[in-house]
Amino acid sequence: VAEGDQAMVYSTPECIYPITVTNGEMFNNKFGSFRHSEMIGLKYGSKIRSHDNRGFVYILHATPALWTQVVPHRTQILYLPDISFISLYLDLRPGKVVIESGTGSGSFSHSIARTIAPDGHLYTFEYHEHRAKVAQEEFVQHKLADVVTAEHRDVITNGFGKSNIADAVFLDLPAPWDAVAAAKDALRKDTIGRICSFSPCIEQVQRTALTLDELGFSDIRMFECLVKDYEVRTAPLP
Ligand SMILES: C[S@@+](CC[C@H](N)C(=O)[O-])C[C@H]1O[C@@H](n2cnc3c(N)ncnc32)[C@H](O)[C@@H]1O
Known part of the structure; x- marks a missing residue:
């Protein structure tokens, strides 16, 4: 991680924030306060403990998926x-x-x-x-x-x-x-x-x-793309 990098601070799948890594700046969320300076020089994927020891985050590459x-x-x-x-x-x-x-x-x-x-x-x-x-x-x-x-x-x-x-x-x-x-x-x-x-x-x-x-296009097809979470249910036996 270098000064000026665009990076993602990842806490949970619902709690991801983009940052520009800047010496002197602080990132704050419900898991604590994190100094950017402590991120610089780390390998992407590293886990960082909060300054006040309340929790941790991961510092990740800013991929298109994130x-x-x-x-x-x-x-x-x-x-x-x-x-x-x-x-x-x-x-x-x-x-x-x-x-x-x-x-x-x-x-x-x-x-x-x-x-x-x-x-x-x-x-x-x-x-x-x-x-x-x-x-x-x-x-x-x-x-x-x-x-x-x-x-x-x-x-x-x-x-x-x-x-x-x-x-x-x-x-x-x-x-x-x-x-x-x-x-x-x-x-x-x-x-x-x-x-x-x-x-x-x-x-x-x-x-x-x-x-x-x-206009002469061929192989014209239509799709609907649906993703469904796999559900596990408990059913009482008769
Ligand atoms: C649903 S958004 C596209 C979202 C994009 N695929 C994404 O993943 O972020 C549709 C966009 O098309 C733009 N748009 C609509 N008519 C347009 C036109 N005639 N020329 C260029 N852009 C147009 C709208 O302003 C809008 O920002």
């Missing part, structure tokens, strides 16, 4: 089950070029960036100016600026401004069907491209699927 759990919500966000499922189906891996819109709170963007780094690139577009600005600041803070280009842009009106470069396109928009033609233009023509549109309503899915079909 970031998704703590990111300040400016919008609805993608969570880990959808993130993993979509990343696999879009065949994201190091070196891939990805286009995304809207950036929203940047939850999925962080995972995309980590998956395609160090040689891939994510172009992410957001038409809400403040959200675009905050996401851009977070990419810089998290040392992802080399992998992510974030732009303030209305992709429905203006398209992506990219042609024949993307291996994959991800849409999380209210009217994704209006962005499909621009997405098609952005996809590489020399290989099989993949597109995922993420929508909460079946009417949005239907319209997008129709447009994908009209």
Whole structure:
């Protein structure tokens, strides 16, 4: 852990906080007070006892998975089950070029960036100016600026401004069907491209699927990704 690092202070799965490690600063929570200076030089994963000996925390890397759990919500966000499922189906891996819109709170963007780094690139577009600005600041803070280009842009009106470069396109928009033609233009023509549109309503899915079909996409499939905790129940024998 070094001065200036973005790190996660982990107490329990429900109690995780992002910090910028700064000499002279103190982190306080219900488990006690922790001096940043005592974190510097430790290995990530270390357990730290509180200054007042009330409890302990772990200092962890600021991974995209932890970031998704703590990111300040400016919008609805993608969570880990959808993130993993979509990343696999879009065949994201190091070196891939990805286009995304809207950036929203940047939850999925962080995972995309980590998956395609160090040689891939994510172009992410957001038409809400403040959200675009905050996401851009977070990419810089998290040392992802080399992998992510974030732009303030209305992709429905203006398209992506990219042609024949993307291996994959991800849409999380209210009217994704209006962005499909621009997405098609952005996809590489020399290989099989993949597109995922993420929508909460079946009417949005239907319209997008129709447009994908009209514009010549094949293998159009719809999934709902549900995660269920395993439940153990005690049942009295008859
Ligand atoms: C649900 S959020 C995306 C959340 C994101 N996937 C995440 O994981 O944090 C949808 C975003 O799309 C943006 N948006 C809506 N229409 C847009 C457009 N025409 N061009 C660019 N962004 C747009 C909204 O401002 C909003 O921030």
